[in-house]
Amino acid sequence: VADTTRKAGTQRPGGRSARVRAAALAATLEELAEEGYSTLSLDSVARRAGVHKTTLYRRWGTREALVLEAMLERVSERVPVPDTGSLRDDLLALAGAAAATMTTPEGEAHVRAVAAAGSHDSALAAANRQFWEERLALDAVVVERAVARGEVPAGTEPRPVIEALLGPLYFRLLVTGERPDRRFIGQVVDLVIDGVGRGRRV
Amino acid sequence: VADTTRKAGTQRPGGRSARVRAAALAATLEELAEEGYSTLSLDSVARRAGVHKTTLYRRWGTREALVLEAMLERVSERVPVPDTGSLRDDLLALAGAAAATMTTPEGEAHVRAVAAAGSHDSALAAANRQFWEERLALDAVVVERAVARGEVPAGTEPRPVIEALLGPLYFRLLVTGERPDRRFIGQVVDLVIDGVGRGRRV
Numbered sequence: 001v002a003d004t005t006r007k008a009g010t011q012r013p014g015g016r017s018a019r020v021r022a023a024a025l026a027a028t029l030e031e032l033a034e035e036g037y038s039t040l041s042l043d044s045v046a047r048r049a050g051v052h053k054t055t056l057y058r059r060w061g062t063r064e065a066l067v068l069e070a071m072l073e074r075v076s077e078r079v080p081v082p083d084t085g086s087l088r089d090d091l092l093a094l095a096g097a098a099a100a101t102m103t104t105p106e107g108e109a110h111v112r113a114v115a116a117a118g119s120h121d122s123a124l125a126a127a128n129r130q131f132w133e134e135r136l137a138l139d140a141v142v143v144e145r146a147v148a149r150g151e152v153p154a155g156t157e158p159r160p161v162i163e164a165l166l167g168p169l170y171f172r173l174l175v176t177g178e179r180p181d182r183r184f185i186g187q188v189v190d191l192v193i194d195g196v197g198r199g200r201r202v
Numbered sequence: 203v204a205d206t207t208r209k210a211g212t213q214r215p216g217g218r219s220a221r222v223r224a225a226a227l228a229a230t231l232e233e234l235a236e237e238g239y240s241t242l243s244l245d246s247v248a249r250r251a252g253v254h255k256t257t258l259y260r261r262w263g264t265r266e267a268l269v270l271e272a273m274l275e276r277v278s279e280r281v282p283v284p285d286t287g288s289l290r291d292d293l294l295a296l297a298g299a300a301a302a303t304m305t306t307p308e309g310e311a312h313v314r315a316v317a318a319a320g321s322h323d324s325a326l327a328a329a330n331r332q333f334w335e336e337r338l339a340l341d342a343v344v345v346e347r348a349v350a351r352g353e354v355p356a357g358t359e360p361r362p363v364i365e366a367l368l369g370p371l372y373f374r375l376l377v378t379g380e381r382p383d384r385r386f387i388g389q390v391v392d393l394v395i396d397g398v399g400r401g402r403r404v
Contacts, residue, residue: 111377113318118314157389161393163378167370170372177316177321184362192398196345196358196394
């Protein structure tokens with residue numbers, strides 16, 4: 001998996017290999033958006049990208065590895081880890097960017113493919129698990145910073161906080177079919193930060 | 203859609219029609235669990251239930267209507283709306299029962315089919331929307347009772363609370379592929395009730 005903290009082109013400027021990689025990843029996202037996951041293959045991506053398919057087989061081996069890298073890069077571009085100095089604003093930024101990405105055609109196709117497959121497609125499931133391990137570890141930093149600032153108690157586990165933030169957005173997209181809109185994101189962030197029982201202390 | 207508040211058999215005891223309905227709904231859940239959603243049809247359910255397929259066509263018309271009724275009945279049996287006298291215990295009970303149901307083979311097959319289809323299968327999407335309208339309205343009662351007891355502020359919107367509770371469980375099942383276990387349920391309930399920032403007030 002590529003080093004996703006490196007901005008494309010900043011450390012490995014140009015070069016044929018970088019151009020092929022960029023073309024393949026872009027073609028993967030286009031293919032996902034237009035055709036969906038079920039028919040996506042290294043061959044179909046190679047055709048769309050205008051690169052030789054053996055290049056893709058050599059570099060990625062499986063469509064799962066290719067889709068994982070394309071989605072990781074897309075998500076790290078579009079859902080950067082925010083650092084506003086306030087947990088509430090960080091969570092609002094994170095949830096807003098996640099909702100925007102999951103409702104793009106390629107984001108939605110990817111998420112629905114993962115949800116449909118479950119553990120039946122073990123290569124996809126393994127790639128997806130790795131994606132989320134990395135992504136949740138990145139996102140956890142906003143909670144760790146809030147602990148360091150004294151906004152939340154020392155010893156707070158970051159990961160359930162991120163899952164409680166992102167879960168309701170995916171619930172709307174995948175389960176109830178509603179849009180995770182700005183109003184809903186605000187309500188979820190309020191709950192995650194203050195809880196529903198805050199009135200008891202007033 | 204059947205009156206889901208009525209317990210099977212308590213108001214309409216026996217009768218051929220009730221037996222056919224029970225057999226068809228049970229066969230639908232079996233078919234979902236064993237074969238999945240994609241091949242389920244009124245014909246396949248009729249064969250499994252040992253009833254005439256015209257009976258199913260007359261009563262339900264589409265497989266979406268049949269699956270909706272089967273899932274609604276299953277969920278109202280397995281995920282009753284709790285009334286323990288405490289919001290925390292009600293949310294724990296609700297989340298525990300929801301997690302147990304969504305991880306049964308038929309529950310998981312149903313949820314993955316809905317997530318995969320999105321709005322492409324408009325009959326399934328419409329049936330699913332109706333299911334969740336009803337279910338979220340039922341579940342909202344636990345928050346309304348907490349408001350009445352003074353546990354949470356007057357004017358609290360119940361629905362986002364229920365979505366914040368259930369969302370992370372579905373997120374694990376459908377998105378990250380982790381199990382929504384008891385420890386995680388406890389963490390989500392704590393967040394929904396008290397929020398992560400509770401330390402600020404100590």
